Amino acid sequence: MSTFVRPHRHDVLIAVIGLSGGLVLWLAGLHPQGGRLLTAHWTALVPLASMAGMELLRRTAPQTALVLGTLTLVADQCTTGSLATTLMFTDIMYAAVVYGTPAAARRIPVTTFLITVAVTIGFLAWFRTAEALLIGIVTGLVSFAPAITGVSVRNHRDAAETARLRADQTALLAEMDRVQAVTAERSRMARELHDMVANHLSAIAIHSTAALSIDDPDTSRNALGVIRQNSVDGLAEMRRLIGLLRDSGGDARPSAAPTLASLDALVEQAGANSSSSGLTVTLADAREQPEPLPAPVELAAYRIVQESLTNALKHAAPGPVAVGLGRSGNLLTVEVSSVFGSRPGPRAPGSGAGLVGMRERVALLGGTIEAGPVSAEDGTKIWQVRAELPVEKEVLGR
Numbered sequence: 089m090s091t092f093v094r095p096h097r098h099d100v101l102i103a104v105i106g107l108s109g110g111l112v113l114w115l116a117g118l119h120p121q122g123g124r125l126l127t128a129h130w131t132a133l134v135p136l137a138s139m140a141g142m143e144l145l146r147r148t149a150p151q152t153a154l155v156l157g158t159l160t161l162v163a164d165q166c167t168t169g170s171l172a173t174t175l176m177f178t179d180i181m182y183a184a185v186v187y188g189t190p191a192a193a194r195r196i197p198v199t200t201f202l203i204t205v206a207v208t209i210g211f212l213a214w215f216r217t218a219e220a221l222l223i224g225i226v227t228g229l230v231s232f233a234p235a236i237t238g239v240s241v242r243n244h245r246d247a248a249e250t251a252r253l254r255a256d257q258t259a260l261l262a263e264m265d266r267v268q269a270v271t272a273e274r275s276r277m278a279r280e281l282h283d284m285v286a287n288h289l290s291a292i293a294i295h296s297t298a299a300l301s302i303d304d305p306d307t308s309r310n311a312l313g314v315i316r317q318n319s320v321d322g323l324a325e326m327r328r329l330i331g332l333l334r335d336s337g338g339d340a341r342p343s344a345a346p347t348l349a350s351l352d353a354l355v356e357q358a359g360a361n362s363s364s365s366g367l368t369v370t371l372a373d374a375r376e377q378p379e380p381l382p383a384p385v386e387l388a389a390y391r392i393v394q395e396s397l398t399n400a401l402k403h404a405a406p407g408p409v410a411v412g413l414g415r416s417g418n419l420l421t422v423e424v425s426s427v428f429g430s431r432p433g434p435r436a437p438g439s440g441a442g443l444v445g446m447r448e449r450v451a452l453l454g455g456t457i458e459a460g461p462v463s464a465e466d467g468t469k470i471w472q473v474r475a476e477l478p479v480e481k482e483v484l485g486r
Contacts, residue, residue: 455478
C-alpha cells in the first residue's frame with residue numbers, strides 16, 4: 089500500500105500564490121489567448137487549478153509533476169489561457185531539474201533544447217515569416233531557460249554539499265590527529281616525569297629503609313639529609329615540568345631541558361645518594377671536543393644516564409658505577425656499567441618502566457640500545473647499558 093507524502097510547506101505556499109494570482113487575473117479579465125477551441129473564459133480555470141495541484145508535487149514527485157504539468161500546459165492552449173498557469177509550469181520545470189534524479193537533471197535540459205529548436209524550425213517552415221521566431225523564443229523561455237537555471241542551481245548545491253563533506257572529513261582527520269598528538273604527548277610527558285622523579289624517589293625509598301632498619305643516630309641523620317636533598321631536587325624538577333605544561337607563551341620562560349653539561353652534577357648527586365650502598369660513581373667523557381648537540385639528543389642521553397644510575401642504586405651490588413660518553417662519527421655513545429648482583433633488603437617499586445622509557449627515547453631518535461649482563465675483562469659480571477644516538481640533523485629527521 090502506497091503512503092501519502094505530505095507536500096513541503098514551501099510548495100503549498102507556491103501553489104496557493106499561483107492559484108490566487110491566476111484567479112485575480114481571471115477576475116480582471118486578462119486572457120493572453122483568443123480564438124481557441126474553448127472560448128468560454130471559465131475553462132481556463134481548469135488548467136490553472138490543475139497546474140496549482142502539480143506545484144504540490146514539485147519537491148516530492150518532480151518527474152510526475154513535470155509530465156502532468158506538460159499535459160496541463162498543452163490543454164491550457166485550447167482555452168483562453170492564464171499567465172499564472174504558464175509561470176507555474178516554468179517553476180515545475182525548474183524543480184524537476186533541481187529535485188529530480190541525476191539522470192533526469194541531465195536529460196531534461198537536452199530534451200527542452202531539442203524541443204525549442206524543433207518548434208522554431210517547424211513554425212518557420214509552416215508560417216514562413218520572421219514572427220514565427222517568437223514562438224520558438226517563448227518555447228525556450230518556458231522550457232529550456234528554467235531547465236538551465238535548475239542545472240546551475242543544482243551544480244552549486246552539489247558543490248556546496250561536496251565542500252561540506254570535505255570540511256567534515258578534514259575536521260574528522262584533524263580531530264584524529266589531535267587525539268593522536270595528545271596521546272603521544274601524554275606518553276612523552278609520562279616518560280619525562282618518570283625519568284625526572286624516579287631517581288630522587290628511589291634514593292628516598294632506599295635511605296628511608298636504611299634509616300628504619302639500622303638503629304644508629306649518625307646513619308639515620310645522614311639518611312635523612314639525603315632524603316631531604318632528593319625531596320627538594322625532585323620538587324624543583326616537578327615544578328619545572330609543570331611550568332612547561334601550564335604555559336609556553338607570554339613572559340613565562342620555563343627552565344631549559346637538561347643537557348650533557350649537567351652530567352657532572354647528576355653524577356655527583358648519584359654518588360652522594362649511593363655512597364651508603366657501597367657504590368662509587370664516576371664519569372668519563374671520551375669525546376675530543378664536547379660540543380653542543382641537538383637538544384633531543386642531549387636530553388635523551390641525559391635521561392639514559394639518569395635512569396641507569398637509578399637502576400644501579402636500586403639493584404647493583406656494591407662496587408664501581410662507570411658512566412662513559414664517546415663520539416664516533418655521527419653517533420654519540422652513552423655507556424653505564426655497574427656490578428651485577430642482587431642486593432638484599434627492600435627495593436623501590438617500578439622495576440622495568442625505566443628500560444621501556446629508554447628504549448622509547450632511543451627509538452624516536454633512530455638509535456640503538458642494549459641493556460643486560462656482560463662479563464668484564466677480569467671476569468666480573470656487570471650490568472651494562474649501551475646506547476648509540478645519531479647526532480646529525482638529517483638523521484634525526486627520519
